[in-house]
Amino acid sequence: MRILVGRGWWRGRAITAWVSGAACRMLPWPLPALSRGAAAHSGALERRYSSAERKEKVDMSRFPFENISNFSIVAHVDHSKSTLADRLLELTGTIGKTNNNKQVLDKLQVERERGITVKAQTASLFCNCEGSQYFLHLIDTPGHVDFSYEVSRSLSACQGVLLVVDANEGIQAQTVANFFLTFEAQLSAIPVINKIDLKNADPKRVEKQIEKVFDIPSDECIKISAKLGTNIESVLQAIIERIPPPKVHRKNPLRALVFDSTFDQYRGVITNVALFDGVVSKGDRVVSAHTQKTYEVNEVGVLNPNELPTHKLYAGQVGYLIAGMKDVTEAQVGDTLYLHKQPVEPLPGFKSAKPMVFAGMYPVDQSEYNSLKSAIEKLTLNDSSVTVHRDSSLALGAGWRLGFLGLLHMEVFNQRLEQEYNASVILTTPTVPYKAVLSSAKLIKEYREKEITIINPAQFPDKSKVTEYLEPVVLGTVITPDEYTGKIMMLCQARRAIQKNMVFIDQNRVMLKYLFPLNEIVVDFYDSLKSLSSGYASFDYEDAGYQTAELVKMDILLNGNIVEELVTIVHKDKAHSVGKAICERLKDSLPRQLFEIAIQAAIGSKIIARETVKAYRKNVLAKCYGGDITRKMKLLKRQAEGKKKMRKIGNVEVPKDAFIKVLKTQSDK
Structure with missing residues (x-):
């Protein structure tokens, strides 16, 4: 097969690019795609073609749906999807x-700094194969479990995936999770074994793993080196041959699925859409099935990887659409757009993201509340898996309680707020969502449901009001070399996990499945796992519902007064160790006063841990040299009474920097 991948012009002369192993050259169109690449070397081509001429060059009607392939690249972290x-x-x-093309689609600063993909990015590719013109749409997805919602949303706009596996590390936990997401969506999977250039690469072993775990024949695997560009042509050929075209109807009324969106301060909301039926063009009036608002389309186009306007988009194609949406709440991921006066049945959309971790977020200065509110709204448009609830605190003021898919997700969201919107915030201790089954009909009537979900520990109901508490559990998958199996099993048991399965995926690697309480793994389990396995083990988890648990609300008291921001929900067996740790951290953070401060962790009226901040001492007898002993006793008595009175009426205010230190330490644990 001969794959034509482009032709262009350089200083007025025709140029042809050949790729080793296949007769590949530059497409005679669309010139805009080439111009952006060539512009890195010279601005001549960019000046030669105006934006109006570019629009004429890209005619999306040239692509029948049989010549369209929409696909995602999925893999475990660091298996070189972006490369x-x-x-x-x-x-x-x-x-x-x-040589500068490194993670071109990773556009966020946080992605560059951390070296991971956190936001699915799209790009449209044009190529010519045996005389036929093809339109390929690529979505590069994140690999970390915390961003699995980005993967599931991306798959809704695809008909197939490239399942990338490292030739050295083999199948990892997230590889398994991504395959089953693909299987559930009934998409075609093309296994790609990457990094065959590494010294310790063993493609044959990985082929056997893929065949055993995924039941994909080993002869369907494509061996490549993305870093060196080895055998990439075979991947492109497989995309064209093995990923089926979308099942669409262009003569039907428009149905477009919004699968992602971004916010531009000058043009408003830019929505990424996958067209399942019909055609959309500039000037059309479209209606949102979610809000029932009507908009006029200002621009349509494809991402190449930057925005490339076109006359129209046709069913089966994936692109972007700008329709004058000014409010970020108008663009709902999973929404269906259709033409005005041509209503259609909305598309199923996606399952809503289920937050696994909640944390309070407050501005450092309350005067920044409105600007932070605007920043959170715009960022949640980019990251629809974050849930937002208004909250308030006596010490920290007005804020929000945000739901995230994991601790890394929370850290990345906070980092993006700082980098993209210059916002400084205080994050409280992350907690997981618990449930309580109410005991009386009166309470059920009051709450309007028998089971209530608790995302804020301060709202935890008393034991007398409930029949049982429920905690979230997840089904965790650990893949590790067999030499570390014993240590990892002990770690899992210490985290109250129940073993469900154990399978050898080859002679040296074991796949363990455990049922974990979510609050036992959400903070530091992954770090402990990597430490025990010298970095070789991988971990992934999926939601497994709720189970009964002995939960208690632990209050933190300063001289008998509860500090609401430090209230936590813990398992009864671990209450003492958690309470003692918080008291110790608070003791190191609080400034000393003229009176003694008692820091206590309490469950109800029972004190389970205590630390004391000693008072400043003053020697009232310093100037008494000899003299009447009764005078010395009066001075000491008066000092003791003064401190006692001060302790009764003195109000201990926790400084914000102390809160930040304690909460940050808890988050880092």
């Missing part, structure tokens, strides 16, 4: 081939 995306962009002439 493979770079090579595909280069091979198809979408970007120029330079």
